[in-house]
Amino acid sequence: MSLVSPSLLSADFAHLASDIEMINRSEADMLHLDIMDGVFVPNISFGFPVIESFKDICTKPLDVHLMIVEPDKFIENFAKIGATYINVHYEACTHLHRTIQKIKATGAKAAVTLNPHTPVCLLEDIVSDVDMVLLMSVNPGYGGQKFIENTLSKTRQLRELIERKNASALIEIDGGVNLETGRKLVECGADILVAGNFVFKSQDPIETIKSLKSL
Numbered sequence: 001m002s003l004v005s006p007s008l009l010s011a012d013f014a015h016l017a018s019d020i021e022m023i024n025r026s027e028a029d030m031l032h033l034d035i036m037d038g039v040f041v042p043n044i045s046f047g048f049p050v051i052e053s054f055k056d057i058c059t060k061p062l063d064v065h066l067m068i069v070e071p072d073k074f075i076e077n078f079a080k081i082g083a084t085y086i087n088v089h090y091e092a093c094t095h096l097h098r099t100i101q102k103i104k105a106t107g108a109k110a111a112v113t114l115n116p117h118t119p120v121c122l123l124e125d126i127v128s129d130v131d132m133v134l135l136m137s138v139n140p141g142y143g144g145q146k147f148i149e150n151t152l153s154k155t156r157q158l159r160e161l162i163e164r165k166n167a168s169a170l171i172e173i174d175g176g177v178n179l180e181t182g183r184k185l186v187e188c189g190a191d192i193l194v195a196g197n198f199v200f201k202s203q204d205p206i207e208t209i210k211s212l213k214s215l
Contacts, residue, residue: 002182003192004212005032005063005172006205009045010196019200020054026209030061030084032174032194034140037068040092041140048081055082063194065113065174067140068092072099079106087111087134090118100129111172115140116148120157128167132192133158137185138175147176152188159189179211186215 006028011019023031036045045067055062061084066074071088078086086108093099096112103110111132114120116139123133135154138145155171162169173185174194182193193212202208 001213002186002190002215003029003170004209005030005192005194006199006209007032007034007174007194007196009034010200012200013046013050016050016054017057020058022205024057024059026206027213028060028209029192029213030063031058032063032065032196033083035064035066035068035078036140040069040089041067048077051081061085063087063172065134066092072102075099075102075108076106079103079108083108085109085111085132087113087132089113089115089140090122091115096126097129100126113140113174114154116150120154120161123158123161124165127161127169128165130169132170132172133162134172134174134194136175137173137177137181140175145176147178147181151175152184155185155188155190177212179215182212182215 034045036043038044062082063085064078064083065087086103088099090112100110109131112130113134115136135151137148137151158171170191172192173190177193177195178198199205199208
């Protein structure tokens with residue numbers, strides 16, 4: 001059984017409260033928040049005012065994914081706002097170990113993300129220090145993209161690395177996740193599936209989340 005983290009980026013922002021309440025009623029394990037700055041990725045999403053508007057009605061842990069340059073500047077802010085996971089990109093951190101330490105110092109769980117072109121082997125010296133690794137299975141910035149098949153191989157490689165290092169990091173996958181790709185990912189060793197359009201654009205999002213959890 002997989003964990004499921006629906007991506008708020010695909011929600012209806014005109015009816016955000018009702019979508020949050022739907023997530024509360026569902027079997028979702030956490031809520032994935034894509035924070036984009038228009039610099040690290042070619043899109044802008046939402047920031048602190050939007051999160052402040054719903055954080056008190058959301059009963060799920062917040063899975064914050066920082067697709068931004070200089071993430072260190074905002075780690076304490078996201079911790080104060082209630083993030084359970086704070087996830088930074090390998091490609092955005094010059095001193096990744098220091099950034100991970102800074103996240104943990106706030107009491108949040110530390111996670112690191114790899115873009116599709118970034119090899120798993122670069123995590124050799126950090127995987128034992130993080131609580132989660134997110135593999136992007138699309139190029140970050142936009143929802144609704146096609147799943148990159150090479151992610152299956154990367155997931156297997158990451159699972160092998162985690163086991164070899166006797167680490168405890170969870171493996172999360174984001175991009176193009178549906179029942180077909182989700183099943184393959186879980187078979188390859190994924191723990192958490194992030195799903196945006198597949199959940200929020202479905203006829204019955206609560207049932208869709210339940211189906212993903214059963215994989």
